[in-house]
Amino acid sequence: MPGSPAPHTAAAGGPAASSQYIGRRSPAFRRAVAALFASGFSTFALLYYVQPLMPVFAKAFGVSPAASSLSLSATTALLALAMLVASTLSDTFGRRALMVASLLSSAALTLASVLFPQWSVLVAARALMGITLSGLPAVAMAYVGEEIEPRSSGLAMGLYIGGSALGGMGGRLLAGLIADVADWHAATLAIGALGFVGAALFWRLLPPPRNFRPRPLQLRLALRGFGGNLSDPVLRRLFAQAFLLMGAFVAVYNYIGYRLLAPPFGMSQAVVGLVSAVYLGGIFSSAWMGNLGARLGHHRVMWAGVALELAGLAMTLSDSLAMVVGGLAVLTFGFFGAHSICSAWVARRAGSGRAQASALYLFCYYAGSSAVGYAGGIALSLGQWPGLAALLGVLLAAGLANALFLARRASAPAR
Numbered sequence: 001m002p003g004s005p006a007p008h009t010a011a012a013g014g015p016a017a018s019s020q021y022i023g024r025r026s027p028a029f030r031r032a033v034a035a036l037f038a039s040g041f042s043t044f045a046l047l048y049y050v051q052p053l054m055p056v057f058a059k060a061f062g063v064s065p066a067a068s069s070l071s072l073s074a075t076t077a078l079l080a081l082a083m084l085v086a087s088t089l090s091d092t093f094g095r096r097a098l099m100v101a102s103l104l105s106s107a108a109l110t111l112a113s114v115l116f117p118q119w120s121v122l123v124a125a126r127a128l129m130g131i132t133l134s135g136l137p138a139v140a141m142a143y144v145g146e147e148i149e150p151r152s153s154g155l156a157m158g159l160y161i162g163g164s165a166l167g168g169m170g171g172r173l174l175a176g177l178i179a180d181v182a183d184w185h186a187a188t189l190a191i192g193a194l195g196f197v198g199a200a201l202f203w204r205l206l207p208p209p210r211n212f213r214p215r216p217l218q219l220r221l222a223l224r225g226f227g228g229n230l231s232d233p234v235l236r237r238l239f240a241q242a243f244l245l246m247g248a249f250v251a252v253y254n255y256i257g258y259r260l261l262a263p264p265f266g267m268s269q270a271v272v273g274l275v276s277a278v279y280l281g282g283i284f285s286s287a288w289m290g291n292l293g294a295r296l297g298h299h300r301v302m303w304a305g306v307a308l309e310l311a312g313l314a315m316t317l318s319d320s321l322a323m324v325v326g327g328l329a330v331l332t333f334g335f336f337g338a339h340s341i342c343s344a345w346v347a348r349r350a351g352s353g354r355a356q357a358s359a360l361y362l363f364c365y366y367a368g369s370s371a372v373g374y375a376g377g378i379a380l381s382l383g384q385w386p387g388l389a390a391l392l393g394v395l396l397a398a399g400l401a402n403a404l405f406l407a408r409r410a411s412a413p414a415r
Helices: 027-048 049-061 070-093 094-117 119-133 137-147 148-182 182-204 217-232 232-259 268-294 298-315 321-349 353-413
Strands: none
Touching: 027 070, 027 119, 027 137, 027 148, 027 182, 027 217, 049 070, 049 119, 049 148, 049 182, 049 232, 049 268, 070 094, 070 119, 070 137, 070 217, 070 232, 070 353, 094 119, 094 137, 094 182, 137 148, 137 268, 137 321, 137 353, 148 182, 148 268, 148 321, 217 232, 217 353, 232 268, 232 298, 232 321, 232 353, 268 298, 298 321, 298 353, 321 353
């Protein structure tokens, strides 16, 4: 039936007919989801701690809002491209080894970035971190698809994304608080130390793969995997969904600090960082909606998350602080729920080409973060917050239409 996951096939690097999945009630499942949670936390703390610091960077280095966003956009741009390679390397060198190396090198590079006094060099270092971080996100999705029993994959992916939400919140919160009492250098050192802790936990907890079979590095085979996934119309729409939803979400958090620091709110840097506490809703949403999608069908739930993200964006147009913060909470809840469902859908749909499908999904995900994140700064400079909201509203409306199309297609009777 259209919209249903592709059947599993025995293939190199994928589960074979005799594969043994990690069951939901097993100790290995608890270790796996704890490790995935820790890795999501570390990855997103390292990646997104710069968001509340963008106004600080603009002032310290004398750059525009759009230029300050390069501290994130440069990272996500290289991350998007590098994941296409990382997914293929993981088929040869192993999922676990690549993910551990990714976390350790990214934490080390974050600590080293405090040594760079020039804006261009700092941006270059953050861009390089996009390459080092690439070894984890796409491979984590492939690990879930290969190792976790199908009926529990949505929950496992939701908990991984929940860790991502907590890491995004914790990184922003800690960076904002420390920068308010010290400077961005101290904030960066603290986040780098957290990255090392997360890497150690991940290394200790993640069960060894049961179903992964390494294969020689073959460019032709990798390209065939990419081509096979791109030929699937459902996967293409899911990839587009990643670009639209993530682009709008990141742009809001890139520039909400400028809105809250300025009149009529006039908040301090520390309080702006505290606003990231609304990420707690995303932690719940990713696990709850991910599990709901696995039980009821991805197509029956994803559109609701997109609609919530659009509604939350509309609420941020208010001059009431309660409405703006509430809008951020609704937007965050909707985004993480929709992302959890969308990513699990990709992992199940892709069959034997999971690593390449995950890489394509996350390529679009981070390409949206980079492109829309930067373009949002231009929209903010030209039209203030309403101008930015208008741009993002168009993207989310397209995402809602896409989700409804997928729901109708998946619900249509097979011919």
